[in-house]
Amino acid sequence: MTINRYGQVAIFLACAAGLQLAAAAAGKGFLLTQLTMSAYYTLVVVGMSLLMGYAGQISLGHAGFFAVGGYTSAVLTTLDLAPHRGSPLVAGAERLGLLLVRPDLYGGDLLVVRPVVACALAIALALVLAVLVGIPVLKLKGHYLAMATLGVGTIVYSVALGTQWLGAADGIAAVPPFPLPFGASVSGRPDGRIVNYYVAVGLLGAAMLLALNLVQARVGRALRAIHGAEDAAGAMGVDTARLKLGTFVLSAALAAVAGVFLTHFNGGIGPAEASVMRSVKYMAIVAVGGIGSLWGSLGMSVALTFLSLRGYFGVYDDVVFGAILVGIMLFAPQGLLALEPRRALAALRARLRRAGGQAG
Amino acid sequence: MTPFLQVSGVSKRFGGVQAVSGVSFELRRGMIKAVIGPNGAGKTTLFNMVSGFSSPDRGTVSFGGRPIHGLPPHQVARHGISRTFQNIRLFEHLTALENVMVGRHLRSRAGFLAGMLDLGWARREAAGVRERALETMAFLGIEALADAEATSLAYGQQRAVELARALASEPELLLLDEPAAGLNMRETRDLAGLITRIRDRGVTVLLVEHDMSLVMGICDEVLVLSYGEKIAEADPATVQKDPQVVKVYLGEDEC
Numbered sequence: 001m002t003i004n005r006y007g008q009v010a011i012f013l014a015c016a017a018g019l020q021l022a023a024a025a026a027g028k029g030f031l032l033t034q035l036t037m038s039a040y041y042t043l044v045v046v047g048m049s050l051l052m053g054y055a056g057q058i059s060l061g062h063a064g065f066f067a068v069g070g071y072t073s074a075v076l077t078t079l080d081l082a083p084h085r086g087s088p089l090v091a092g093a094e095r096l097g098l099l100l101v102r103p104d105l106y107g108g109d110l111l112v113v114r115p116v117v118a119c120a121l122a123i124a125l126a127l128v129l130a131v132l133v134g135i136p137v138l139k140l141k142g143h144y145l146a147m148a149t150l151g152v153g154t155i156v157y158s159v160a161l162g163t164q165w166l167g168a169a170d171g172i173a174a175v176p177p178f179p180l181p182f183g184a185s186v187s188g189r190p191d192g193r194i195v196n197y198y199v200a201v202g203l204l205g206a207a208m209l210l211a212l213n214l215v216q217a218r219v220g221r222a223l224r225a226i227h228g229a230e231d232a233a234g235a236m237g238v239d240t241a242r243l244k245l246g247t248f249v250l251s252a253a254l255a256a257v258a259g260v261f262l263t264h265f266n267g268g269i270g271p272a273e274a275s276v277m278r279s280v281k282y283m284a285i286v287a288v289g290g291i292g293s294l295w296g297s298l299g300m301s302v303a304l305t306f307l308s309l310r311g312y313f314g315v316y317d318d319v320v321f322g323a324i325l326v327g328i329m330l331f332a333p334q335g336l337l338a339l340e341p342r343r344a345l346a347a348l349r350a351r352l353r354r355a356g357g358q359a360g
Numbered sequence: 361m362t363p364f365l366q367v368s369g370v371s372k373r374f375g376g377v378q379a380v381s382g383v384s385f386e387l388r389r390g391m392i393k394a395v396i397g398p399n400g401a402g403k404t405t406l407f408n409m410v411s412g413f414s415s416p417d418r419g420t421v422s423f424g425g426r427p428i429h430g431l432p433p434h435q436v437a438r439h440g441i442s443r444t445f446q447n448i449r450l451f452e453h454l455t456a457l458e459n460v461m462v463g464r465h466l467r468s469r470a471g472f473l474a475g476m477l478d479l480g481w482a483r484r485e486a487a488g489v490r491e492r493a494l495e496t497m498a499f500l501g502i503e504a505l506a507d508a509e510a511t512s513l514a515y516g517q518q519r520a521v522e523l524a525r526a527l528a529s530e531p532e533l534l535l536l537d538e539p540a541a542g543l544n545m546r547e548t549r550d551l552a553g554l555i556t557r558i559r560d561r562g563v564t565v566l567l568v569e570h571d572m573s574l575v576m577g578i579c580d581e582v583l584v585l586s587y588g589e590k591i592a593e594a595d596p597a598t599v600q601k602d603p604q605v606v607k608v609y610l611g612e613d614e615c
Contacts, residue, residue: 221461
């Protein structure tokens with residue numbers, strides 16, 4: 001008996017709750033901070049998993065979309081618009097209730113964009129960027145998306161690093177909490193740790209459910225068909241370029257959402273979030289979780305990101321993810337969970353013997 | 361009566377090879393027409409120009425009065441044209457039923473949002489798609505294969521699944537690229553009966569074929585190509601007696 005997708009998500013949420021209770025019982029509630037961050041990064045991975053496993057495309061720019069989301073929200077909620085009250089844009093936005101006045105760290109008042117509005121604009125900007133990149137590139141067959149997104153990622157990183165009002169190498173700090181209903185908020189305050197953990201896990205569960213629904217639906221079936229025989233899918237009326245674009249844009253939106261919320265949770269964002277190495281990490285995680293396996297990607301992402309954030313890989317962090325990528329491609333291209341240990345060992349032995357033979 | 365499909369003076373060159381040169385023909389609604397000719401005569405190229413897989417260098421293709429040459433395959437499909445492939449192109453990792461369900465892609469419309477949110481109407485639509493796909497498979501007598509992985513089936517069964525997939529879109533024009541290739545005599549006879557029944561449902565059929573028994577038995581008209589040019593077009597009995605056809609098709613020794 002297989003469990004349907006709603007049941008699967010329920011089990012995931014139950015496991016997450018169990019983890020929280022175990023951490024509390026062990027007196028290690030502080031671990032929730034890194035688990036919360038892993039959940040947000042995993043949101044990016046869920047989108048990447050859809051893109052790689054179902055649209056058959058690779059993106060090397062998802063850290064860029066994450067940063068576009070995070071930076072947009074950070075700038076809009078910290079930049080004081082009071083000096084620009086005279087401009088029609090600011091005045092109009094204020095009249096529409098899109099802005100709010102909040103105290104800054106030094107007791108003064110700041111006129112800034114409401115976090116909810118900033119979040120919407122951040123996601124919209126990432127969507128527009130993804131559409132602009134995706135439309136020309138996804139009409140071509142092959143892995144041009146990887147190259148184009150590599151370019152986007154590099155540009156976003158360079159802009160973040162080189163722009164003064166984006167904080168240059170320091171990034172943007174003092175990003176305010178993101179208010180939620182019932183007085184809760186997305187913020188790094190220690191007393192909100194448990195709530196924030198459940199917010200992140202809930203968001204991840206919801207994204208996962210949307211993704212699982214999608215791959216079962218008409219669009220998912222058409223995407224799998226493209227994977228199996230692209231020309232025949234076209235003959236059945238499947239608009240390949242459009243479906244690939246939709247998946248790409250969706251994955252970019254998920255990355256932007258993750259960027260927005262993690263930025264409010266951390267209270268800031270820096271250019272490292274936009275680095276290409278970060279994008280490579282996302283890709284490595286999807287590869288190790290199994291291309292086309294949403295749950296595998298989610299599990300691997302939470303585990304590996306948590307270990308990485310806790311500093312278990314030390315200065316070798318990038319090396320670990322690089323090695324994972326190479327290892328997976330050589331020995332388990334279907335992902336770690338699809339690995340049959342005996343066959344993998346045999347392959348490894350054969351490879352070593354061949355290498356030994358050449359050396360001798 | 362205006363022709364259903366009108367191909368006018370289409371030509372296609374691949375490098376130094378003139379695959380098709382200046383071929384014109386018509387198809388009336390409700391008929392079965394075959395394109396025959398020796399290997400390399402340009403049959404498949406002609407076929408690809410009708411289905412959007414290749415665009416003619418010169419000439420036009422119009423369907424129901426609208427030009428369709430140069431459109432990509434997925435847009436040609438939207439006009440109500442469906443096809444099968446000479447070397448079967450089933451979707452790997454999908455079951456036979458799922459393959460046929462993809463055939464109903466154009467007859468359903470749930471997009472990204474409806475799919476992600478698992479909306480009620482999208483669910484009902486998916487159930488309808490599934491039902492119609494099963495009906496189509498039952499029409500071809502292959503409903504028992506529904507849950508098998510499509511590419512693991514026997515050759516003849518794969519052909520049937522591909523035919524079901526093409527039919528599931530309820531096309532007005534069905535293009536069959538060598539449907540009898542790889543089938544034994546009994547299977548070919550069954551196929552002939554099937555194509556006739558498909559025509560009786562109101563579907564116009566254009567097929568490319570090598571198997572003369574199939575062509576002569578069921579076709580209303582036959583178009584003969586040789587070295588990319590049309591050398592004859594008539595009913596099967598006339599074509600069979602045409603000395604030029606006999607010469608290029610059967611070889612001079614047999615004259």
